[in-house]
Every structure is written in structure tokens, then in C-alpha cells.
Amino acid sequence: MSLPPLAALPANLQPSAERALSAFRTALADQAPELAHWSDERQQAFARVAAASDFVSEQAQRDPAMLLALAASGELERSLAPGELRGQVAELLADCADEDDLGRRLRRYRNRQQLRIIWRDLTRQADLAETCRDLSDLADACIDLAYRWLYERHCAQFGTPVGRRSGEPQHLVVLGMGKLGAHELNLSSDIDLIFGYPEGGETEGTKRSLDNQEFFTRLGQRLIKALDAITVDGFVFRVDMRLRPYGSSGPLVFSFNALEQYYQDQGRDWERYAMIKARVVGGDQAAGAQLLQMLRPFVYRRYLDFSAIEALRAMKQLIQQEVRRKGMTENVKLGSGGIREVEFIAQAFQLIHGGRDLSLQQRPLLGVLGTLEGQGYLPPPVVAEMKEGYEFLRYTEHALQAIADRQTQMLPDNDLDRARVAFIMGFDNWAGFHERLMYWRGRVEWHFQQVIADPDEEEGGSGDSCIGGEWLPLWEEALDEDSACRQLGEAGFVDPAAAWRRLTDLRNGPQVRAMQRLGRERLDAFIPRLLNLTVEHGNPDLVLERVLPMVEKVARRSAYLVLLTENPGALQRLIELCAASPWIAEQITRFPLLLDELLNEGRLYRPPLAPELAAELRERLTRIPEDDLEQQMEALRHFKLAHSLRVAASEIAGTLPLMKVSDYLTWLAEAILDQVLALAWRQTVARHGTPKRADGSLCDPDFIIVGYGKVGGLEFGHGSDLDLVFIHDGDPQAETDGAKPIDGAQFFTRLGQRIIHLLTTQTTSGALYEVDMRLRPSGAAGLLVSSLGAFQRYQENEAWTWEHQALVRARVLVGSPGVATAFEQVRLAVLGRERDLEGLRLEVSEMRAKMRENLGTRETAAGTGANAFEAAAPFDLKQDAGGIVDIEFMVQYAALAWSRQHPELVRYTDNIRILDSLEQANLLSGEDVHLLQEAYKAYRSAAHRQALQKQPGVVAGDQFHAERQGVMRIWRELGLK
Structure with a gap:
């Protein structure tokens, strides 16, 4: 979205504007020649910006030359080119004398850029994306170039750190987390950092060597001081190191092995959430890429991970408690319907599906939302609304922080700052702005509830009741067998004793007994839901028979149970499909990863066309390293399984005809x-x-x-x-x-x-x-x-x-x-060769006779007369007389016999279109072609149904009499025997 132009300056901001302009002119009294760059129009623009931002006003008074230089350079009116900002910082530090000078130069440069960025943001010359990008690039440049300046001097003092195993010089790797990692830094963000180094060892080149751990700890402390310490010139960025392993109580830096070990053994759910956006922002980029690759399995699980949604829900509850405790309901980031809820929505999908859908393994939130739309996880209107709401909230956040360069997301409680925020956001008054803000917070909260909310929490309810709770005593063996069977029978089970045995066998089986506490809790939450939906089906006995084997299969990987618990629609579709087809039930039981396909009803019943299929598979494989054959083979198999299921589901639902x-x-x-x-x-x-x-x-x-x-x-x-x-x-x-x-x-x-x-x-x-x-x-x-x-x-x-x-x-x-x-x-x-028709008929007939004899049903294998079906023997759809192969052989015979004179007969390879060609060439009558085509489709449709029921392609002998007789008549009329 783009914000409207700045509203007319409200009356209560006029005094601020006049004071700021007067003070700026006074500060410029000794620099009158420079005012040549400052037309009346620019001075009025300054007054409007300064009226909204005390930071801009104060910086202009304190160092007017800085603002004049910015204006003279043209940087107030243009976007910076890629790499331009880093080049300026590198030039600035080229002749830096000492650490005090380093800190001074970085802070003054940061103030200059902060002034430029706020100016461009408030005058609508930069959109949200540019503002966030410039702030993130500024942080990247300051972190990395300050680190490199310090590293040289640190090595001169303590020696060069060398890896014990590799023998190579070591560099620090600085990971930027959160908004910095995603290139989404706001106007007054902390920067969340984690420090790592490739391997242990010690320094070389000095008399007294240091352990690499100590070397990088000291270096990290110097880097933090260079960025974070507040001096007369302010600060560069506030540095927060609490996201590192063990938080504030842990070491400042970790070797790669220590980081990998920590996240593998002790990494918590919120740390997975944080690590999604991790990016190398300073130090050794190549080593940093290796570190992120090492940590990827911690962040993105190879299976569907619906347990992530529980963790996100728990995190949100903790945040809400903190918001209430500290009175932060007016916080546009943490409060209800705030920025954090949009982030949670996107990251829920990333954590759940990102291990398998590599397109979700990206950092920028708006990019993730676009992928969720493109890949069918969320409908386009939902994504459009979330994007617009998110951007409005981020613009609001920037407006709040532009006032005083202060890290705040709280709405102001005084009339002056409220007027400033409304003015910056393009509204005539606070009431108009606040009404729009609350609209967007309401929409974000609604979408958040759809994704993150506990399915047990009914609207306005307490969340204490459990869906299907009436089945919990039965599952937990609080009922004796007679009472349990009575409840099952009253609910619609034809054979309640068998249903009770199935549930008992599952509960007492080795898979469930071996479950850990968390998994058992998930199973106990799932079974009542399953029974609740099962008894709504017309054949609950069949549902339980087919679904419980899948439950037993996934019991030890209970994230799948969470998937179905969290998504009642997916559970409903599982029940419907398993009841309709034992083949589908078996596929899902063998390959539980197919449960993912049940999440999106629209996608499940609308498989893509050929070009989209090819493009989707190509895209999946391009995201996998060329040398990772195992993952490529798994991706191919998952793709085939998923799309086969979608086709079968569409066939059962009737959205796809046989052809x-x-x-x-x-x-x-x-x-x-x-x-x-x-x-x-x-x-x-x-x-x-x-x-x-x-x-x-x-x-x-x-x-x-x-x-x-x-x-x-x-x-x-x-x-x-x-x-x-x-x-x-x-x-x-x-x-x-x-x-x-x-x-x-x-x-x-x-x-x-x-x-x-x-x-x-x-x-x-x-x-x-x-x-x-x-x-x-x-x-x-x-x-x-x-x-x-x-x-x-x-x-x-x-x-x-x-x-x-x-x-x-x-x-x-x-x-x-x-x-x-x-x-x-x-x-x-x-x-198209010339053929002896009599010889051709004989060879085709002899081959068909052998097939009937060896492959057909004994009672009708050779039967070709009018009374062939009197015995009502089973009919093999493919091999018996009058079946599929007879039609195929007639088509093939016709193509071989007449394609020399009619080459169009062999243009196509499918029987239906070849039969069309036979009619168009007047080689078969329209009635006969129609009979053969309809019989062929009917046989194949029946064969498909049999396959989905895991039955052989054989039907009762009283079926398809007319079709079989018609096919056999045409067989004889073609002279075949």
C-alpha cells in the first residue's frame, strides 16, 4: 500500500513548525552562503518534517551543516543505489585513527542517514520497502565494516586466530536475527545478533597466544561497544544479544559445533521461530552460509510439523499476558491485531510446511505472504488484506518512532503526538486515523484467529470444553466394555464390539505404549475429535476400520495428529476419502506426508494442468542442491504421491471425469x-x-x-x-x-x-x-x-x-x-506399410485367442456366442470376450489394415481419437464407433473404481451384457475370430 500525501499541517503543530524553522535559521547564521541550497519551498518542507519529528529538528539545530550537506548531495530527493551506502561507510572509515574515532564517525554517519531516511519517509519520497531496506543496509554496513576495522587491530594485538583442524585463519560470523535478518528493520530497531566462529584453536603471531573463544569474545565485546555505547553523539544501533544460546547467561560467542549441538539438543520452539530470519550480516559470509546450512534442520523439519502451531500459540499467550500486565493493549506491535500477529501467521506456515516446501524458506514477511498465495496455502483476498493491514501497521510504527528516534510501538497519550501521528499517516485528525487503525487491527486479529487460535476455543467461549469431549471417558477407559459398546451402538456403529476392540487394540498397542508424554497428550486430544466426526458419517464402522491403522502408523510422529486436531476440515476430508477408497486409506497410512494435501480443499480437488505440473516440479527441484540425490528422489516421490492423491480425490468427488x-x-x-x-x-x-x-x-x-x-x-x-x-x-x-x-x-x-x-x-x-x-x-x-x-x-x-x-x-x-x-x-x-489383410486378421485373432485363454476368466474366455453370458460368470473387464482388450485389438487391427490409405488413423495414440478417425474415414459406422467408445469408457471407469477399492478388474457377470455383445458383434463383422 502507499500512504496518502501529508495532510495539511494541523493548527496545533504550527507552533512546532515555526519554532523548528526559526531555530534552524539561527543555527545557520554563521553559514549564510549555504542557504543557497534552501529555497522557500525546501524550508517549508523542513518545517513540516520538523513539526512531526523532534529528532529531525534537534539534529538540524545541532549540526545544520549535516542537513545542508545532505541537501547539496541530492540524497534527500533520490534513492540510494545498491552498495552506495556501504561504499560511503567504507570511505568514512578508511583513515579512522582509533576506536574512539571509529565510534564517533559511525554515530555521526548514522545520525546523517537517520535524518535522511526519516525525511524521505515523512515526505513520501520513500515507501515502506525502501525505508526498511536503507535501515537494514545501514546496519549491515556498520556491523561488517566496524568488525573488519576492529579485527585487523585485534589480530595485531593478540595474533590471528587459526582453526585447530583446518589450520586456516578464522573470522567471526555475525548473524542478524529478526527484522534485521529479514531486511525489515524499523526506524528505531534494536539489532538482535548472534556471534559464532567456525572452529576452536588459538591465535598465532604473538608471544602470548589466546584461545579462539577468548579472542572472539573480546572482539565481540569491542564490536558491541562500537555500535551500542551511548556517547555525546548518540549510538549507532542498540545491540541485543539475548537470542543467543542460554540467553544473557550464556557465552557471548560459540563455535559452530557448539551452536549445532545446542540447537539439536536444547533448542526451543521460540528459537526455531527466531532462526527463520537469521542472516549473515557481518564477518565471514562463506562460513556463515555453512553455519546456516548446519542449522537448517533445526528450523525446518523434513516432515509436516503442526506442533509448531502449538508453540506459536503458547508464545502468543505469553505475549498477551505480558501486554495485559504492562498495560500495552495500545501497542501496535504486540497488542491484539498487531504486527506480531501477521508475523505469526506467516511463520506458522513456514515452520509447518517449510521443511518440505522450500519456497517458504525465505525471510521477508511480504515475500512469504506472496508465496502463501502463489502456492495455494491462503486465498488471494486474505493475503491482500493481510499485506495491506501489515503495511498500515508498519507505517504507523515508523510514524511513532520518527517523532523522537525512540524505540516505541505504543500509541501516544498526548494531543501533540497524536496530532503528529495522524498528520504523518495522512489523516486530518486523530479520530480518523484511529478508526482506520482499529479496522486493520480487527482484520489482522480475525485472520490470526483462523490460523493460530485453538480449535477448542469457540467464539466468545472459554476454551475449556473439548470437541468430542463425550468420547473422552470411553477412550481413557473410564467406561466398562458394556457401557462403551452401548455408547458406540447408540452413536450409529453397526458392530460396536468390533469398534471397541479396534480402539482398545490401538490404545494398548506397542506404538501407543511407546509414546512419550507429549505425544500421548496429542493422541488423547485427537481421538475424541475423530470419533466425533466418525459418527456423523453414514458408515462409522468402515471409517474406523480404515483410519485407525493410519493413526497407529503416525502415533510416534504425533505432529501429524496435531495437524488433524488443528484442522477439522482436513480431518473431515480424511474420513470422507478413506471411507470412499481403501486405496487412498492405504496410501495415506503408508505415506502420512500425504496428510498435507488435505489441508487445502480447493487445491485437493483441482489438480493442476500439464504445464503447471511440470513447472511446479521443476521449481521444487531447482531449490534442492544438485548433489543432494537423496533429497531429489524424495521430492520426486512426494510430488507423485501428492498429485496422485489429488487426482484420486477429484475422481471420487466427481470433479474429474474418467478421461x-x-x-x-x-x-x-x-x-x-x-x-x-x-x-x-x-x-x-x-x-x-x-x-x-x-x-x-x-x-x-x-x-x-x-x-x-x-x-x-x-x-x-x-x-x-x-x-x-x-x-x-x-x-x-x-x-x-x-x-x-x-x-x-x-x-x-x-x-x-x-x-x-x-x-x-x-x-x-x-x-x-x-x-x-x-x-x-x-x-x-x-x-x-x-x-x-x-x-x-x-x-x-x-x-x-x-x-x-x-x-x-x-x-x-x-x-x-x-x-x-x-x-x-x-x-x-x-x-503405414501395405499389409495382407487376411494374414493380419489371422495373426491378430490368434494372439487375442491366446490372451483370452491364458488371462481371461475360464468360463467366458473363449465365449463369443450370443449365450456366452448365461452362466453369469464373473467378467474380467480387460481380458474377457467383449472387454477392453477386444476393443484395443480392433482399433489396432484397423490402424494397421487401413493407415496406408488413411494415415490420419495413426496420428493419435489413444483409442478414442483413433475411433473418431475411423468414423471420419467411413471405415466404421457412427453407431458402432459410439458403441465402442462408450463401452470402452464404461469398462475403464469400472476398472478405476475397482482399483480405488483395491479390487481386481473383475465385476459380476450380470453387468455390461449389452456392451459386451455389441463389441463381439463388431469383432465378428471385422472378420476377426
């Missing part, structure tokens, strides 16, 4: 294969160098992954395998250009092996896909990767008819566009 389900699952496989190929290529090239083409140029990558079967035909289902063929167009004999060269054939074989490894390796999140390579030339006996030429020769001279049938559904999934085009030319040429 779209297959599209999404196919797009998901393609997005994953694209990144797997990129990973495998990068790793293989790093090891062996890049292979070459026949002309000697480098491949890039001249490799494609061809999909057959369901993935090739855009008919992927839940749990489908990938039928793949790998093809390259490099020179098999030419060696790669790396340090460990191998010939091209070996390179592409290893690339293929690497791809399969990435896809099929079992990690904690399972495998990506099962891969079937048997459709490659010569099947299991053939090379893993074929050259394009070898593939063409095989298809033209050696392939069986069934392999050409498979080629109808083959398409390039990912890889080199040039090789993809060449492959498609080979495919079209092979499929």
Missing part, C-alpha cells in the same frame, strides 16, 4: 520422466562426459523416452506400470569427452540404467513407478537402449505383428525434439 483422470495421471508421469531424464543425464555426463553425434558434435541429449501401452495411449490409471522404450541418436562408437570416457553405446546404456534406478528404487516414500522394458526391440534379450537406426531396422525387418500393434499406442514422452520427430517418422512409415 481427465487418465490425462492427469499421464501428465504427472511425463513431468516426472522429464525431470528424471534431466537428473540422469546430468549425473552420467558428470561421470563420463558428453556423448557425440556422428558428425562429432555433442549430443544434447539426442535421447528420447517412448511410452507404450497405457501411458502411450493417454490412458494411465492408478498404479499403472510404465511401458517404456529408450532410443538415442548418438554415435555408438564415439567416445564421450569426459575424464572417464566410454563409447556412446555404453553411455546411453548407463543413462537408461540410471533412469530405471531413479524410477524404481524403493525409498522411505516408495518407488516412483514400476517399469516394464519388454516392448523394446528383441524384448528382454535386446539392448536396453537402441539407436534410432537399429530401432527402425528391427521394426521393418524383425518385429512381430503384435509389436506393430503395440507401436500404434507408442509416443514420445520426453527427450530431444529432433529425435522425437525422427521417431515419429519411423513409426508412421512402419504402421
Whole structure:
């Protein structure tokens, strides 16, 4: 947001303005020539700013030359360029004589910049972002350059600190926390710092060496004095070291190992919260980056961490108690609906999701809010309102602090300062400003309650009652078995004894017995909620049967229980989905990280389109270091699991029809294969160098992954395998250009092996896909990767008819566009060959008969007559007569038989569009095409439902009679047997 222009100067501020201008003119009496820079317009601007800010007035009277110099330099009217401020400080300290001189120069420079920043803030020449950035850059420059000046002299006095293990000179690392770390410093902030150094050792170069700990402790004390001590020139920044381990009672500096050990063993929740914004603001930047990487696992957990919200809630309660105790309800930072609540909202999402969603691992609050909107955690209107409210509160904070350069967030209680604040904020009077402020505080508080509030606290309630509290005695065994079963039966359980046994088995099971106190408390809070929602479902017995295994699985990682306790909507969706599909229940039980997907209903039931899928996965992987293969593999698997769940949920909810389900699952496989190929290529090239083409140029990558079967035909289902063929167009004999060269054939074989490894390796999140390579030339006996030429020769001279049938559904999934085009030319040429129709019919019929005999239901495997279904034997949707494979074989037969005359038959690889082409070419009637398409979709839809129910693709024999008879009639009319 941007504030309105300064309001007209109120009458009660006119005397202040006149006094400030008069005093400034008096102070300038001996410097009259300098007034050439000060037009009447500028003097009036000064009067208005000075009327609002005693600090500006006092600085101008005390050192008028400073203000004149600022004006002469043009810095009052322009933004500073990146690095300009640091350059000024470096130049200022270049000939600094001693520590007293250092302190004096830094303080005077700080006063000059503070005056400039307040001037630009109050005259609306700088927005909130610029003001915060300039203040943070000023702190960075003063901290780092003062440290470097002191370090040289400290080393001259005590020797250079050297690491015992590395033997390298050591530097201090200064971490800036809070608003400094996030580049959000306000007009009168403390700076919260933590000091660290890489490793123990001692100084070298002097007669009496110092331990590194003592060296850096003394240096840290000198740095704090240079910044914090109040002299006649004021201070540079107030330094607060209380965020360090053990607070004020702890050592001033810590080695990296000591810091890591502390946070690993003793780090508290509020310290995680504080560490989110930690940034290296001084000293050794490279070592500091290593330190932050070491501490990252403490801040961001690899799993969903809803326990963070409990900690934030507890912190907020402590703050509220302190606010009430000290009478700080008028505090725009800590009071209800204040700045801290917006920060808590953002950081709650960061701590909960940041371990898995790396886009949330950032410091600036407005950036985090933008990411929460972009990633679907919060709706755009909510984010827009929070941003506007936050910026209004921060502008208010700056207005309060601009008055006297004092660290305060309390609204004033006197008429003069109230008039100043209203004037700075662009309001004609205090009442108008206060009304707007209270509106924004109300909106922030409301959003805060939605995220942080205890779900047990009903609006206006005391928070003492527990949702589902009537189930607590049953869970805690306060009831005997008869009473418990009676309560379960009255609540709607068909088999209350079985439900009671399930609950008892969970409570007495090894997972729950091994839980620590905190985890058990979370389970005791969760089970009543679960039962409360379970009995609202039409089939509570089924819900309990499917959800309790998941509860047992996550019992030892109780953060997941907190997630569901804190989010009743997510728990409701868990119950609905598990009741609808045992496949979903099993997936969530095996991979509890999928619970994250239940948080956002809009996102759960609206999976992204293909380009968005690919972009999302690409973005996730770019945030992971290239050499962290384990994390890359986990990210790929989590992505696949999450989006598979979203598709299944959408299918169950009816928001995605069958054809779209297959599209999404196919797009998901393609997005994953694209990144797997990129990973495998990068790793293989790093090891062996890049292979070459026949002309000697480098491949890039001249490799494609061809999909057959369901993935090739855009008919992927839940749990489908990938039928793949790998093809390259490099020179098999030419060696790669790396340090460990191998010939091209070996390179592409290893690339293929690497791809399969990435896809099929079992990690904690399972495998990506099962891969079937048997459709490659010569099947299991053939090379893993074929050259394009070898593939063409095989298809033209050696392939069986069934392999050409498979080629109808083959398409390039990912890889080199040039090789993809060449492959498609080979495919079209092979499929469009002239064929003996009678021989083709015979081969297709014989292959289908073998499949029916070996794979179909015995009672109907060979049945093709009108009475084939009288026995009402089970119907295998895929393999039995009149089923899916019959339709696929007819389509493939037609494509092979007639594509020479009608090449459009093989343009597409999916059965539905090939059938459309057969109708358009007048090769099948519209009625027959419609029958086959509808039967095909009906069979596949039934197969999907069976898969989600973890049932084989077999239905009762009394289903689909008309469809099966119609399919078999067309089979016979095509001359197939």
C-alpha cells in the first residue's frame, strides 16, 4: 500500500513548525552562503518534517551543516543505489585513527542517514520497502565494516586466530536475527545478533597466544561497544544479544559445533521461530552460509510439523499476558491485531510446511505472504488484506518512532503526538486515523484467529470444553466394555464390539505404549475429535476400520495428529476419502506426508494442468542442491504421491471425469520422466562426459523416452506400470569427452540404467513407478537402449505383428525434439506399410485367442456366442470376450489394415481419437464407433473404481451384457475370430 500525501499541517503543530524553522535559521547564521541550497519551498518542507519529528529538528539545530550537506548531495530527493551506502561507510572509515574515532564517525554517519531516511519517509519520497531496506543496509554496513576495522587491530594485538583442524585463519560470523535478518528493520530497531566462529584453536603471531573463544569474545565485546555505547553523539544501533544460546547467561560467542549441538539438543520452539530470519550480516559470509546450512534442520523439519502451531500459540499467550500486565493493549506491535500477529501467521506456515516446501524458506514477511498465495496455502483476498493491514501497521510504527528516534510501538497519550501521528499517516485528525487503525487491527486479529487460535476455543467461549469431549471417558477407559459398546451402538456403529476392540487394540498397542508424554497428550486430544466426526458419517464402522491403522502408523510422529486436531476440515476430508477408497486409506497410512494435501480443499480437488505440473516440479527441484540425490528422489516421490492423491480425490468427488483422470495421471508421469531424464543425464555426463553425434558434435541429449501401452495411449490409471522404450541418436562408437570416457553405446546404456534406478528404487516414500522394458526391440534379450537406426531396422525387418500393434499406442514422452520427430517418422512409415489383410486378421485373432485363454476368466474366455453370458460368470473387464482388450485389438487391427490409405488413423495414440478417425474415414459406422467408445469408457471407469477399492478388474457377470455383445458383434463383422 502507499500512504496518502501529508495532510495539511494541523493548527496545533504550527507552533512546532515555526519554532523548528526559526531555530534552524539561527543555527545557520554563521553559514549564510549555504542557504543557497534552501529555497522557500525546501524550508517549508523542513518545517513540516520538523513539526512531526523532534529528532529531525534537534539534529538540524545541532549540526545544520549535516542537513545542508545532505541537501547539496541530492540524497534527500533520490534513492540510494545498491552498495552506495556501504561504499560511503567504507570511505568514512578508511583513515579512522582509533576506536574512539571509529565510534564517533559511525554515530555521526548514522545520525546523517537517520535524518535522511526519516525525511524521505515523512515526505513520501520513500515507501515502506525502501525505508526498511536503507535501515537494514545501514546496519549491515556498520556491523561488517566496524568488525573488519576492529579485527585487523585485534589480530595485531593478540595474533590471528587459526582453526585447530583446518589450520586456516578464522573470522567471526555475525548473524542478524529478526527484522534485521529479514531486511525489515524499523526506524528505531534494536539489532538482535548472534556471534559464532567456525572452529576452536588459538591465535598465532604473538608471544602470548589466546584461545579462539577468548579472542572472539573480546572482539565481540569491542564490536558491541562500537555500535551500542551511548556517547555525546548518540549510538549507532542498540545491540541485543539475548537470542543467543542460554540467553544473557550464556557465552557471548560459540563455535559452530557448539551452536549445532545446542540447537539439536536444547533448542526451543521460540528459537526455531527466531532462526527463520537469521542472516549473515557481518564477518565471514562463506562460513556463515555453512553455519546456516548446519542449522537448517533445526528450523525446518523434513516432515509436516503442526506442533509448531502449538508453540506459536503458547508464545502468543505469553505475549498477551505480558501486554495485559504492562498495560500495552495500545501497542501496535504486540497488542491484539498487531504486527506480531501477521508475523505469526506467516511463520506458522513456514515452520509447518517449510521443511518440505522450500519456497517458504525465505525471510521477508511480504515475500512469504506472496508465496502463501502463489502456492495455494491462503486465498488471494486474505493475503491482500493481510499485506495491506501489515503495511498500515508498519507505517504507523515508523510514524511513532520518527517523532523522537525512540524505540516505541505504543500509541501516544498526548494531543501533540497524536496530532503528529495522524498528520504523518495522512489523516486530518486523530479520530480518523484511529478508526482506520482499529479496522486493520480487527482484520489482522480475525485472520490470526483462523490460523493460530485453538480449535477448542469457540467464539466468545472459554476454551475449556473439548470437541468430542463425550468420547473422552470411553477412550481413557473410564467406561466398562458394556457401557462403551452401548455408547458406540447408540452413536450409529453397526458392530460396536468390533469398534471397541479396534480402539482398545490401538490404545494398548506397542506404538501407543511407546509414546512419550507429549505425544500421548496429542493422541488423547485427537481421538475424541475423530470419533466425533466418525459418527456423523453414514458408515462409522468402515471409517474406523480404515483410519485407525493410519493413526497407529503416525502415533510416534504425533505432529501429524496435531495437524488433524488443528484442522477439522482436513480431518473431515480424511474420513470422507478413506471411507470412499481403501486405496487412498492405504496410501495415506503408508505415506502420512500425504496428510498435507488435505489441508487445502480447493487445491485437493483441482489438480493442476500439464504445464503447471511440470513447472511446479521443476521449481521444487531447482531449490534442492544438485548433489543432494537423496533429497531429489524424495521430492520426486512426494510430488507423485501428492498429485496422485489429488487426482484420486477429484475422481471420487466427481470433479474429474474418467478421461481427465487418465490425462492427469499421464501428465504427472511425463513431468516426472522429464525431470528424471534431466537428473540422469546430468549425473552420467558428470561421470563420463558428453556423448557425440556422428558428425562429432555433442549430443544434447539426442535421447528420447517412448511410452507404450497405457501411458502411450493417454490412458494411465492408478498404479499403472510404465511401458517404456529408450532410443538415442548418438554415435555408438564415439567416445564421450569426459575424464572417464566410454563409447556412446555404453553411455546411453548407463543413462537408461540410471533412469530405471531413479524410477524404481524403493525409498522411505516408495518407488516412483514400476517399469516394464519388454516392448523394446528383441524384448528382454535386446539392448536396453537402441539407436534410432537399429530401432527402425528391427521394426521393418524383425518385429512381430503384435509389436506393430503395440507401436500404434507408442509416443514420445520426453527427450530431444529432433529425435522425437525422427521417431515419429519411423513409426508412421512402419504402421503405414501395405499389409495382407487376411494374414493380419489371422495373426491378430490368434494372439487375442491366446490372451483370452491364458488371462481371461475360464468360463467366458473363449465365449463369443450370443449365450456366452448365461452362466453369469464373473467378467474380467480387460481380458474377457467383449472387454477392453477386444476393443484395443480392433482399433489396432484397423490402424494397421487401413493407415496406408488413411494415415490420419495413426496420428493419435489413444483409442478414442483413433475411433473418431475411423468414423471420419467411413471405415466404421457412427453407431458402432459410439458403441465402442462408450463401452470402452464404461469398462475403464469400472476398472478405476475397482482399483480405488483395491479390487481386481473383475465385476459380476450380470453387468455390461449389452456392451459386451455389441463389441463381439463388431469383432465378428471385422472378420476377426
